[in-house]
Amino acid sequence: MQTQPDGLIAELQAKNPKAFERIYDRYSESTFGVINSVLKDKHLAEEVLQDVFVKIWNNAESYNSSKGRFFTWVLNIARNAAIDKTRSKAYKNKQKNLKAEYFVDIIEEKNSFSNKIDAIGIQKYINVLKPYCKKIINLLYFQGFTQAEASEELEMPLGTLKTRNRNCMNKLREILTN
Amino acid sequence: MDLEQYISSGILELYVYGALTEEESIKVSTELKKHPEILKEVEEIEDALTQLSTAAAPYNPETLLKNIQQKITSNPTKVVEHPAKSKKNNVVLYISWAASIALLIGLISVINQRNELRENINAVSATNTKLEEQISNAKNDAEKTKQLLEVFRDKDIITVPLDGQQVAPEAYAAIHWNEKTNQVYVDAKELPTPPEGKEYQVWSLTLEPLTPTSIGLLSNFTEDENKIFILENANSSQAFGITLEPKGGSETPTMEQLYTLGVIKAS
Numbered sequence: 001m002q003t004q005p006d007g008l009i010a011e012l013q014a015k016n017p018k019a020f021e022r023i024y025d026r027y028s029e030s031t032f033g034v035i036n037s038v039l040k041d042k043h044l045a046e047e048v049l050q051d052v053f054v055k056i057w058n059n060a061e062s063y064n065s066s067k068g069r070f071f072t073w074v075l076n077i078a079r080n081a082a083i084d085k086t087r088s089k090a091y092k093n094k095q096k097n098l099k100a101e102y103f104v105d106i107i108e109e110k111n112s113f114s115n116k117i118d119a120i121g122i123q124k125y126i127n128v129l130k131p132y133c134k135k136i137i138n139l140l141y142f143q144g145f146t147q148a149e150a151s152e153e154l155e156m157p158l159g160t161l162k163t164r165n166r167n168c169m170n171k172l173r174e175i176l177t178n
Numbered sequence: 179m180d181l182e183q184y185i186s187s188g189i190l191e192l193y194v195y196g197a198l199t200e201e202e203s204i205k206v207s208t209e210l211k212k213h214p215e216i217l218k219e220v221e222e223i224e225d226a227l228t229q230l231s232t233a234a235a236p237y238n239p240e241t242l243l244k245n246i247q248q249k250i251t252s253n254p255t256k257v258v259e260h261p262a263k264s265k266k267n268n269v270v271l272y273i274s275w276a277a278s279i280a281l282l283i284g285l286i287s288v289i290n291q292r293n294e295l296r297e298n299i300n301a302v303s304a305t306n307t308k309l310e311e312q313i314s315n316a317k318n319d320a321e322k323t324k325q326l327l328e329v330f331r332d333k334d335i336i337t338v339p340l341d342g343q344q345v346a347p348e349a350y351a352a353i354h355w356n357e358k359t360n361q362v363y364v365d366a367k368e369l370p371t372p373p374e375g376k377e378y379q380v381w382s383l384t385l386e387p388l389t390p391t392s393i394g395l396l397s398n399f400t401e402d403e404n405k406i407f408i409l410e411n412a413n414s415s416q417a418f419g420i421t422l423e424p425k426g427g428s429e430t431p432t433m434e435q436l437y438t439l440g441v442i443k444a445s
Contacts, residue, residue: 002228003221017247024243030227033234042236049239053246068203071224072196103234110233122233140195141227142234147197166188173226 002026009070013060020057027071028053031078037103037142038082039091048085052078079144103142104134125175133168140165184209185219194223319404326363326406334358338418340438345422346370351438353380353418355411362393364407364420369437372399372422379423380407381431382415385441390419390431417441 005026011019031052036045055077063073085091107126129137132154139145139153151161192198193206210216329335335354342349350368355361364380372378378396383389394409396402421428422435 002225004224017250020247020250021243024246025240028240028243029235029238030229030231032236032239033231036236037231037234045236046239046242050242050246050249054249057246057250066204066207067200068196068207069194069220069224071228072194076196103230106236107230107233110236113233122229126233137230140192140197142231144196147192150197162188162192165191166186169191169223169226172230173222176226176229 004065004070006065009060009063009065012057013063015057015060023056024053027074031074033103033106034075034078034142035082037106037138038079039085040102040106041091044085044091045082048078048081052081055081076144079142083144103138104129122176128175129168129171132164133171136161136165136168137172179209179213181213181215185216190216190220191223194220194227322404322406326404329354329356329361329363332356336442338440338442340418340420340440343436343439345435346437349437351420351440353440355415355418360410360412362409362411364396364409365405366396366399366407366420367405369396369399369405369420375425376422377425377427378420378437379427379431380409381419381421382411382413383417383419384414385416392427392429392431395423395427396420415442 005022008019008022008026012023028049032045032049035048035052036042039045039048052074056074059077063070104126107122110123113123135154136150139150140147145153147158147161150156151158154161156164189198189202189206193203196203198206206216210220330337335356338353338355340351340353346369348368349370352365354363354365362380366378369378378399380393380396381390382393383391391413393411393413394407396407399405417440419431419439420437421431421433422437423432
């Protein structure tokens with residue numbers, strides 16, 4: 001398990017190019033996955049990923065650890081940029097398969113995994129997740145819905161959403177550690 | 179605080195997602211720094227999500243790093259985006275104000291010019307109307323002259339000179355009568371201007387017995403420039419006379435005021 005690299009983040013904020021490289025190494029692949037799950041298009045995702053890391057470099061000093069996690073800060077930049085892209089002409093011109101829990105399909109169809117993750121575990125067990133888990137994780141994590149928006153979208157009371165999401169995440173963690 | 183309950187409430191997952199409000203998020207950040215158990219839980223959640231989304235990446239984008247580094251170094255100005263932004267905003271604000279004022283001044287001057295032009299147009303159009311009237315008058319005059327010329331050239335016209343009588347020996351008039359059309363042209367240029375309240379009346383006369391028939395008045399005598407009056411005469415006249423009568427004319431001629439008289443010569 002990795003802890004938040006606070007020292008590295010401070011160096012990034014001081015515009016250290018080496019620090020940027022290490023931040024990229026650490027966060028780029030998962031960020032790429034988030035963007036790809038929103039856009040469902042590899043080439044557009046490549047474009048957006050580059051824009052996102054340029055933003056991370058330019059706006060690093062606006063990250064404040066007392067407001068939230070660096071992970072979440074990067075996630076927000078990535079989701080916003082990806083969602084912005086879905087409104088672009090380039091995106092609209094490509095007829096998208098708008099299936100809701102696209103991240104599941106991507107993971108299942110994927111052939112090559114980097115050694116950073118337990119690929120076999122994920123691919124084998126991703127479908128063990130309950131359908132509502134896939135929906136909840138898709139909306140709250142990949143699509144960046146707020147609790148209220150997700151609860152409305154799924155017609156699920158806020159309390160239920162919160163506990164179910166907790167259970168789903170526990171299940172996911174179980175899959176990944178086994 | 180019951181840490182276990184706090185952790186199992188599911189708030190930390192939402193915190194990592196960024197699904198909490200800013201206030202809630204700041205609160206969790208504070209707790210996180212106080213309690214290593216919470217931090218550990220958050221890091222585990224992050225780890226799981228990192229693996230999940232890494233699995234959803236098309237490939238490891240290591241090769242894209244070079245592109246990004248190029249974009250970053252070729253755009254060094256962006257490094258100081260924040261302070262620059264506020265300055266830029268000020269400049270933009272000044273420019274917008276200046277532009278607004280310039281636009282306003284421009285608008286006012288355009289409105290002034292427009293009003294001036296409109297006045298000019300009004301003046302020109304008044305002059306135009308006047309000119310049109312003059313042209314139309316000139317045309318009418320020309321038309322009339324042409325008509326008269328034709329009258330005098332017409333072989334069917336009988337011309338009768340009317341000589342001055344006792345009250346006005348100097349007076350003279352001529353009548354050009356077209357028997358076919360019954361039109362009578364009275365050339366009254368040599369008649370004196372009638373006094374206020376009086377008008378000339380033209381009579382057709384048959385001799386033996388002397389019977390006068392009025393064929394009309396020379397109305398608006400002073401205003402008529404060429405002093406040629408067109409009247410109708412359907413009588414088989416033998417002579418014409420012009421008398422001065424009260425305005426509106428009389429039933430029978432006032433012989434004491436007979437100005438001119440002429441007899442048609444037997445042809």
